[in-house]
Amino acid sequence: xxxxxxxxxxxxxxxxxxxxxxxxxxxxxxxxxxxxxxxxxxxxxxxxxxxxxxxxxxxxxxxxxxxxxxxxxxxxxxxxxxxxxxxxxxxxxxxxxxxxxxxxxxxxxxxxxxxxxxxxxxxxxxxxxxxxxxxxxxxxxxxxxxxxxxxxxxxxxxxxxxxxxxxxxxxxxxxxxxxxxxxxxxxxxxxxxxxxxxxxxxxxxxx
Amino acid sequence: xxxxxxxxxxxxxxxxxxxxxxxxxxxxxxxxxxxxxxxxxxxxxxxxxxxxxxxxxxxxxxxxxxxxxxxxxxxxxxxxxxxxxxxxxxxxxxxxxxxxxxxxxxxxxxxxxxxxxxxxxxxxxxxxxxxxxxxxxxxxxxxxxxxxxxxxxxxxxxxxxxxxxxxxxxxxxxxxxxxxxxxxxxxxxxxxxxxxxxxxxxxxxxx
DNA sequence: AAGTATTTTAATCAAATGATTAAAAATTAA
DNA sequence: TTAATTTTTAATCATTTGATTAAAATACTT
Numbered sequence: 001x002x003x004x005x006x007x008x009x010x011x012x013x014x015x016x017x018x019x020x021x022x023x024x025x026x027x028x029x030x031x032x033x034x035x036x037x038x039x040x041x042x043x044x045x046x047x048x049x050x051x052x053x054x055x056x057x058x059x060x061x062x063x064x065x066x067x068x069x070x071x072x073x074x075x076x077x078x079x080x081x082x083x084x085x086x087x088x089x090x091x092x093x094x095x096x097x098x099x100x101x102x103x104x105x106x107x108x109x110x111x112x113x114x115x116x117x118x119x120x121x122x123x124x125x126x127x128x129x130x131x132x133x134x135x136x137x138x139x140x141x142x143x144x145x146x147x148x149x150x151x152x153x154x155x156x157x158x159x160x161x162x163x164x165x166x167x168x169x170x171x172x173x174x175x176x177x178x179x180x181x182x183x184x185x186x187x188x189x190x191x192x193x194x195x196x197x198x199x200x201x202x203x204x205x206x207x
Numbered sequence: 208x209x210x211x212x213x214x215x216x217x218x219x220x221x222x223x224x225x226x227x228x229x230x231x232x233x234x235x236x237x238x239x240x241x242x243x244x245x246x247x248x249x250x251x252x253x254x255x256x257x258x259x260x261x262x263x264x265x266x267x268x269x270x271x272x273x274x275x276x277x278x279x280x281x282x283x284x285x286x287x288x289x290x291x292x293x294x295x296x297x298x299x300x301x302x303x304x305x306x307x308x309x310x311x312x313x314x315x316x317x318x319x320x321x322x323x324x325x326x327x328x329x330x331x332x333x334x335x336x337x338x339x340x341x342x343x344x345x346x347x348x349x350x351x352x353x354x355x356x357x358x359x360x361x362x363x364x365x366x367x368x369x370x371x372x373x374x375x376x377x378x379x380x381x382x383x384x385x386x387x388x389x390x391x392x393x394x395x396x397x398x399x400x401x402x403x404x405x406x407x408x409x410x411x412x413x414x
Numbered sequence: 415a416a417g418t419a420t421t422t423t424a425a426t427c428a429a430a431t432g433a434t435t436a437a438a439a440a441t442t443a444a
Numbered sequence: 445t446t447a448a449t450t451t452t453t454a455a456t457c458a459t460t461t462g463a464t465t466a467a468a469a470t471a472c473t474t
Contacts (some may be wrong), residue, residue, distance in 0.1 A: 003410035010278075016421080016422085031241075032241065032323075033242075034238075034239060034241035035240075035241035035327075037460085037461065037462085038461075038462060038463085039460095039461080039462090047422085048423055048464095049423095049462090050422075050423060050424080050463085050464080050465090051421080051422070051423090052424070052462090052463090053462080053463055053464075054421075054422080055421095057463095058462075058463080059461095059462060059463090060462095073208070085431080092373030106226055112322060112323065112326070115377060115379070115380065116239075116319065116323040118300035118379050118380060119319065123246070123383045125383075127383070131383075131385070132383030132384050132385050132386060133382060134384075135381070135384050135385035136385050136386070139239050139367055151398075151402070152313070152395060152398070154381070154385065154387070154395060155395065155398070155399065155402065158373060158374050158377070158381075158395075159369075159370055159406065160369070161373065161377065162366075162369035162370050162377075163326045163365070163366055163369050163370070163371075164367065165369075165373065165377075166365060166369030166372065166376070166391060167365050167369070169322055169370075169376055170322060170365070170368065170372075170375070172322070172325050172326050173322065173325060173338060174342065174361070176332075176334070176338075176367075177338030177339050177341075177342050178338070178339055178343050179343070180337060180361070188359060188361060188362065188365075191358075191359070192362065195358070195362065195363050198413050199366065199406075199409075199410045199413065200436090202409040202412065202413045203223065203406045203409055203410070203411065206402075206405050206406060206409045223452090244430085244431065244432085245431075245432060245433085246431080246432090248428095253453090255452060255453055255454080256432090256453095256454090257433085257435090257452075257454080258432095258436080258451080258452070258455070259432090259433090260432080260434075260455090261450095261451075261452080262451095264433095265432075265433080266431095266432060266433090267432095302453080337436055
C-alpha cells in the first residue's frame with residue numbers, strides 16, 4: 001500500500017495517504033469521532049470518498065491512528081521532563097509548564113478532544129502509553145513524595161495538570177461566557193508560564 | 208401533550224415523559240449527543256421508540272432539554288456563592304469548593320459531558336445562563352481584584368475551577384492510567400475539600 | 415510498447431438512523 | 445355507556461452512512 005512508491009514521488013507531493021490523515025486530524029478534532037462522517041474527511045481532503053477505505057480500511061482504523069497521535073502529542077511532552085533524573089523538582093515544574101503551554105497554544109483543541117474521546121476506550125490508550133508510569137512512578141512523583149510526605153503526590157499532579165490544561169479545556173466557556181478573545185487568552189497563557197511555577201511553589205510550602 | 212392528565216396519575220406513577228427524560232439524561236451523558244441513537248434512549252426507558260417523537264418531537268429537542276439541565280447543574284451551584292455580598296473571599300472559596308465537590312461526587316461525569324458538548328453550540332448556552340456575569344462581574348471577582356491588583360482575576364477563577372473540576376474531567380485517565388479506584392478517588396476528593404482553599408490562600412499570598 | 419500493479423473514480427449497496435404513519439389501546443369527558 | 449381525546453404500538457419510510465464494487469486511469473516493470 002504505497003510501499004513501492006518512488007522516493008521522488010514522496011519528496012515532491014504530499015501523498016494521498018497523508019492528505020487523508022491530515023484532513024482526518026482536523027475533522028475528528030473538530031467534530032469528534034461519532035459526529036464525523038467519512039464524507040466530511042474526504043471533502044476536507046479534496047479526495048474521493050472511496051479512498052478512505054482503500055487506504056485505511058475503515059473509519060475506525062483511521063481514527064485509531066489519529067487518536068494515537070493526539071494522545072502521544074498530549075502526553076509526549078511531559079514524559080521526558082517527568083523522568084529526568086538530573087533536574088530538581090522546581091526545574092521540572094518550570095520546564096513542564098513552559099513546554100506544555102507552548103504546545104497547547106499551538107494545539108488548543110487537543111486536551112478536550114483527547115479527554116473527551118478517551119472516555120470510550122480508556123484502558124487501551126492509557127496502557128499503551130504507560131500513563132500509569134508517569135502518574136505513579138516518575139522521578140517527579142518521587143520528588144513530590146520526598147517533599148511532602150503527608151500528601152498524596154497525585155494531588156500536585158492534578159493541580160499541575162489542572163492549572164495547565166484546564167484553561168484550554170474550558171476555553172469555549174471562557175470565550176463565550178466571559179467574552180475572552182484570542183489575544184487576551186494568549187496573553188493570560190503567557191502570564192501563566194511564569195505564575196504557575198510560583199503557585200505550585202507556594203502550595204508546596206503550605207503546612 | 209400530557210397537559211390534561213389528572214393530578215392523581217402524576218403522583219402515582221412516573222410519567223412517560225419523565226421516563227424518557229431520565230433515560231435521555233443517562234444515555235446522552237454516557238455517549239454524547241452524536242453517538243446516542245433514539246433507540247438507545249427508548250431501550251433504556253423500556254418504551255416504544257415512537258414515543259420519543261410523540262413527546263419531544265425530535266432527538267435534538269430532547270437533547271436541548273437535557274443539556275440545559277446539565278449546564279444549570281454545573282453552573283447553578285456556584286452562582287449564589289459567587290454573588291453573595293455578605294461573605295468574605297475566603298468564605299466564598301471554602302463554600303464553593305465544598306458545595307462543588309459534593310455535587311461533583313454525585314455527578315462525576317457532568318463536567319466532561321458539558322464541556323465536551325458545549326463546543327458545538329457555545330454562544331447560546333453561555334449567554335442564556337449568563338456565565339459572563341459570573342466570570343466577569345461577580346462579587347468574588349470584585350474581591351479578587353481588590354486583593355490582587357496586578358493579576359487578572361480570571362487567573363484565580365481558572366485555578367479554582369481547574370483544581371475543582373479537572374480531577375473529574377481527567378478521571379478516565381487517572382483511573383486507567385494511574386489505577387486509581389473509586390474509593391481512592393473519593394478519598395482524594397474529600398482531602399481536596401480542605402486542601403484547595405489552603406492552596407488558593409497560598410496563591411493569593413504570592414507576591 | 416506491452417504487461418502488470420496500483421490508485422482513483424463514480425455508482426451502488428446494505429444497514430442504520432431519526433422520523434412518520436395508521437391503527438389499536440387506554441384514558442377522559444359527556 | 446358512548447364519544448372524544450390521548451397515548452401507545454409496530455410497521456414503514458426517507459434519508460444518511462460506512463463500506464463495497466467494477467471499471468477507468470495512472471504508474472511501474474519488463
